[in-house]
Amino acid sequence: MSNTTESLPSQRLLSLDALRGFDMFWIAGGEGIVHGLAALSGWWLLEGMKTQLTHVPWNGFTAYDLIFPLFLFIAGVTLPFSIGRSLEQGEPRWKLALKIVRRGLLLVLLGLIYNGLLKTGFTPQLRWGSVLGRIGLAWMFGALIYLIADLRGQIAAVVVLLLGYWGAMMFVPVPGIGAGVLEPGKTLADYVDQSLMPGRLYIHDKQGHNIRDPEGLFSTIPAVGTALFGALAGAWLRRRPIEEPHVDGVHKAAGLLLGMAACLFFVVIGANAIAIYMAVRFIDFGGVSRLLVPPNSGVMNEHLRPLLVMGIQWVCLMVMYRNRWFLRV
DSSP states (O other): OEEOOSOHHHHSOHHHHHHHHHHHHIIIIIHHHHHHHHHHHOOHHHHHHHHTSSOOSSSSOOGGGGHHHHHHHHHHHHHHHHHHHHHHTTOOHHHHHHHHHHHHHHHHHHHHHHTTHHHHOSSTTOBOOOHHHHHHHHHHHHHHHHHHOOHHHHHHHHHHHHHHHHHHHHHSOBTTTBSSOOSTTTSHHHHHHHHHOOBOOSEEOTTOOEEEOTTOSTTHHHHHHHHHHHHHHHHHHHHHHHHOTTSOHHHHHHHHHHHHHHHHHHHHHHTTHHHHHHHHHHSOHHHHHHHHSOTTSSSSOGGGHHHHHHHHHHHHHHHHHHTTEEOOO
16 A cells, blocks of 8 residues: 555546546446346336346356456556556666566465455465456566567467467367367366366366366466557557647647546546455445444435445545555555
8 A cells, every 4th residue: 555645647547547447336336236226216227227237147248248358458558658658767678577577466366365365275275266366467468568569569469369269269179078169167268277277266066176267267368468459559549649639738638627527436446446346355345334324224225225335435445545545566
């Protein structure tokens, strides 16, 4: 945790914090708010939104399935601003590479802690795959590629990663199953994870046999591609003012002010996205809300409970934001 002395705008890209906050809003419980309001009002629009706020078991996707890829994309967008600036200031690439690896492995460690490392230790019951671990590995490899490759090399890396992953999934045979089988637990990615990943996978049967993990090892390959897509977008954003001089400072300032006014709620969340992600694992915000407003008090409708929980979380984040306390890894 760090207490910065400089103003936030000089340290962070607010528009990116807003987008990250929008993403974390749904991860931290935004879907519960929609479900509660839909049950309370019966409004057709909210009922329709409910169908988009659950994960698809296997085939297809909903809007909710895009939340995690968006977070990886956002992580990639930061690369031209952080690494690009460090390179311009003359920092050696080998030092940057060490920082990248350290940050990536730290996120993997935080993912293990989130999964119960402090309670179970490195035992077969520990799940190694995690959301933070996936972000750490995808960001780390994406950052290393961005560090050593030019624009053409980065585009080539995206093509190789995505086409290579597709080709392997479709044409590399799985022992006892064959090639191109895309059923749960029978894909090449599942076979690699079952064979190489220690501990238990997210999905396992009653006998404890590992089946598959959505944050497994092999499927990190396309996730690196997602992070690199973000890096390409970040590079474009960073050079846009030079390439389009007709968009003057007044227009850009007006657009940023309008966007900031609309998204300050999400900026507060996005500025401490990792902090709130870890906090909801160790702090019972629902219990705090029930202490403040008991369920049988008649003060509020229980369908609105998720809104109160989100409000408590946001107030905590606002205190951190106002004091410039940011959890950085």
